[in-house]
Structures are given as structure tokens and as C-alpha cells.
Amino acid sequence: MTFADLRADLTDKLPDLRGRLAANAPLSDITWFRVGGPAQLLFTPKDEADLAYFFKHCPDDLPVTIIGLGSNLLVRDGGIPGVVIRLGRGFGEISVEEGNRLRAGSAVPDVKLARAAADAGIAGLAFYRGIPGGVGGALRMNGGAHGRETCEVLVEARAMDRAGNIHTLNIDDMKYGYRHCGAPADYIFTEALFQGEAGERDQILAEMEKIADYREQAQPVKARTGGSTFKNPPGNSAWKLIDAAGCRGFQIGGAKVSEKHCNFLINEGGASGAELEELGETIRARVKDTSGIELEWEIRRLGVAANGKIPER
Numbered sequence: 360m361t362f363a364d365l366r367a368d369l370t371d372k373l374p375d376l377r378g379r380l381a382a383n384a385p386l387s388d389i390t391w392f393r394v395g396g397p398a399q400l401l402f403t404p405k406d407e408a409d410l411a412y413f414f415k416h417c418p419d420d421l422p423v424t425i426i427g428l429g430s431n432l433l434v435r436d437g438g439i440p441g442v443v444i445r446l447g448r449g450f451g452e453i454s455v456e457e458g459n460r461l462r463a464g465s466a467v468p469d470v471k472l473a474r475a476a477a478d479a480g481i482a483g484l485a486f487y488r489g490i491p492g493g494v495g496g497a498l499r500m501n502g503g504a505h506g507r508e509t510c511e512v513l514v515e516a517r518a519m520d521r522a523g524n525i526h527t528l529n530i531d532d533m534k535y536g537y538r539h540c541g542a543p544a545d546y547i548f549t550e551a552l553f554q555g556e557a558g559e560r561d562q563i564l565a566e567m568e569k570i571a572d573y574r575e576q577a578q579p580v581k582a583r584t585g586g587s588t589f590k591n592p593p594g595n596s597a598w599k600l601i602d603a604a605g606c607r608g609f610q611i612g613g614a615k616v617s618e619k620h621c622n623f624l625i626n627e628g629g630a631s632g633a634e635l636e637e638l639g640e641t642i643r644a645r646v647k648d649t650s651g652i653e654l655e656w657e658i659r660r661l662g663v664a665a666n667g668k669i670p671e672r
């Protein structure tokens with residue numbers, strides 16, 4: 360499926376735009392699952408001022424979707440209508456600040472954040488070594504691992520609203536819960552300030568290595584996956600419920616439940632977005648039948664199916 364090309368019209372309306380606009384840009388090249396249709400328009404702003412210029416001049420009714428490194432996304436086969444914004448190099452700075460703090464742009468990969476903290480002798484951020492997303496995704500998802508979450512290390516986040524205005528949000532403003540951020544849904548995070556504590560570089564690097572080794576052994580980290588598919592229900596583990604429902608290794612087309620970690624879905628090669636979503640919904644139904652518990656998607660599903668519609672579930 361291809362969308363109408365919006366580029367010419369927008370280029371006329373935004374003559375001073377400095378970032379890149381690509382029409383019908385394939386998102387399967389970006390997402391970890393390697394599935395999904397195109398972005399009607401993919402916009403990579405040059406910097407924050409460029410993003411603000413875009414918002415101040417683009418049509419109000421243009422649908423806007425922000426994505427990060429695509430490690431928590433299931434993009435449907437028909438793609439994403441409107442503009443998809445992906446922050447690039449202009450949002451990739453990291454700087455060390457006094458008091459064991461790190462400031463990082465939203466496009467910085469979490470792994471790089473962990474490494475920069477280690478190099479600066481700042482402990483407490485090593486858990487980011489295990490999360491394959493970027494800072495923007497960590498802020499929106501309250502990304503966490505190995506007993507720590509973003510909400511425990513964040514001082515403040517900088518965000519832009521749909522009108523191009525900048526907001527600084529403290530930890531209360533972020534309204535964090537488990538893999539949940541209650542900040543306004545249209546806010547695009549552009550930067551974050553993190554708090555760590557004094558530590559020894561070598562010790563932190565050793566901790567990061569342990570995290571990497573654990574991941575390698577416990578999760579299909581080299582597969583085409585979106586990480587944990589469902590949130591853990593209160594007092595329970597999604598993987599245990601999925602296992603008890605007999606879904607480990609279950610397959611629909613090219614979409615498979617990982618044998619190694621059954622809360623992970625895998626694109627075995629030729630899976631479509633529809634097959635992965637169908638597999639997820641089948642798991643939810645079976646878990647509901649066997650345990651009475653309704654699993655909630657942790658992976659964010661975006662866009663429309665091949666028929667141009669959002670599936671009803």
C-alpha cells in the first residue's frame with residue numbers, strides 16, 4: 360500500500376524547513392520486528408528549532424506519530440498515515456553535569472547513555488545497557504530493567520507540544536507508572552536530565568557486561584522481536600501465564616512465540632504485522648481462557664492494516 364505523496368504540499372507550506380522529509384518511507388527498515396508498511400511522510404527534524412518550525416506551520420489536522428528506535432513497536436502492514444517523526448543526530452548529544460548528572464538528547468541510544476555514565480564514573484544508569492531503545496522511548500515507556508526504572512533516575516524531561524511550545528516536566532509531571540507515562544500524549548520528548556551517583560568506572564562497566572551476558576542467555580536479543588509483548592499483570596508474570604496457556608513456541612505464519620522467553624514474539628523471516636498481531640491476540644485469548652487474566656499489550660501497535668483500517672479488538 361502507498362499513500363498520497365504529501366511532500367510537495369508541505370514543502371510549499373514550510374519553505375524554511377531544514378530537516379528531511381521522505382514520502383512513503385518503509386518503516387520495516389526501522390522497527391526491530393522488521394515488519395509494517397510505510398510512513399506516509401517520515402520527518403527527521405534537524406534540531407529542536409526545526410521541529411518547532413514544523414509544528415507552527417504544518418496543517419492542524421495532519422496526524423502526527425513520534426517513534427524512537429522502533430524496539431517497542433508493531434507497525435501494521437498498511438503503514439502509518441500522516442507524518443511520522445523520528446529524531447536524529449540533532450538530538451544525539453550527551454553531556455556530563457555537576458552532581459553526577461547526565462543530560463542526553465532523545466535520540467541517544469540507551470546503551471550509549473549507560474556507557475557515557477560509566478565513562479564519567481556515574482553509577483545507577485547501568486540498567487540502560489539492557490534496553491535496546493533510545494532516550495525518547497525510555498521516557499515515554501518508563502523503560503526499566505534489572506530492578507530499576509526511568510522514573511527512579513530522571514530529574515526532568517524537555518518536551519515539545521503540537522503547537523511547537525517547549526515544556527520542562529519534573530518527575531511528578533511525568534505521572535509515571537509501570538511502563539506508563541501520563542504526560543500529554545502529543546508531547547515529543549527532546550531531552551532528559553538523569554541523576555546518578557558517584558561510582559567506579561570499571562565496576563560500572565563490569566555490571567554492564569553482566570547485564571549484557573544475562574540478556575544474551577535469557578532473551579532472543581538477536582532475533583527480530585519487540586521485547587516483552589505484554590505487561591506483567593499485578594503480582595504475576597506474563598511469561599508464566601503464557602507458558603501455562605501452552606503458547607510457548609506457538610506459531611502463526613512467520614510469527615512465533617519465542618521458545619527462549621515466551622513473552623517475546625519473533626518474526627521468523629517472512630512474518631507480516633497482521634500475523635504478529637494475530638499471534639498476540641491469540642495468546643491473550645488463551646491466557647484469558649486458562650487463567651481469567653487479560654494481558655495488556657506493552658508493545659505499541661501503530662498504523663493501519665493492509666485494508667487501510669485499524670483492526671477492531
Ligand SMILES: Cc1cc2nc3c(=O)[nH]c(=O)nc-3n(C[C@H](O)[C@H](O)[C@H](O)COP(=O)(O)OP(=O)(O)OC[C@H]3O[C@@H](n4cnc5c(N)ncnc54)[C@H](O)[C@@H]3O)c2cc1C
Pocket residue numbers: 391424425426427428429430431432446465489490491492493494495496497498499500501502503504546547548549578579580584585586587659
Ligand atoms: C530485545 C529487546 C529487549 C527489551 N528489553 C526491555 C527491557 O528490559 N525493559 C524495557 O523497559 N523495555 C525493553 N524493551 C522494549 C523497548 O526497548 C523499550 O520500550 C524502549 O524504551 C523503547 O524505546 P524506542 O526508542 O525503541 O521507542 P519506540 O519503540 O520507537 O517507541 C516506543 C514508544 O515511545 C514513544 N516515543 C519514542 N520516542 C519518543 C519521543 N522522543 N517523545 C515521545 N514519545 C516517544 C513512541 O511513540 C512509542 O509510543 C526491549 C525490546 C527488545 C527488542
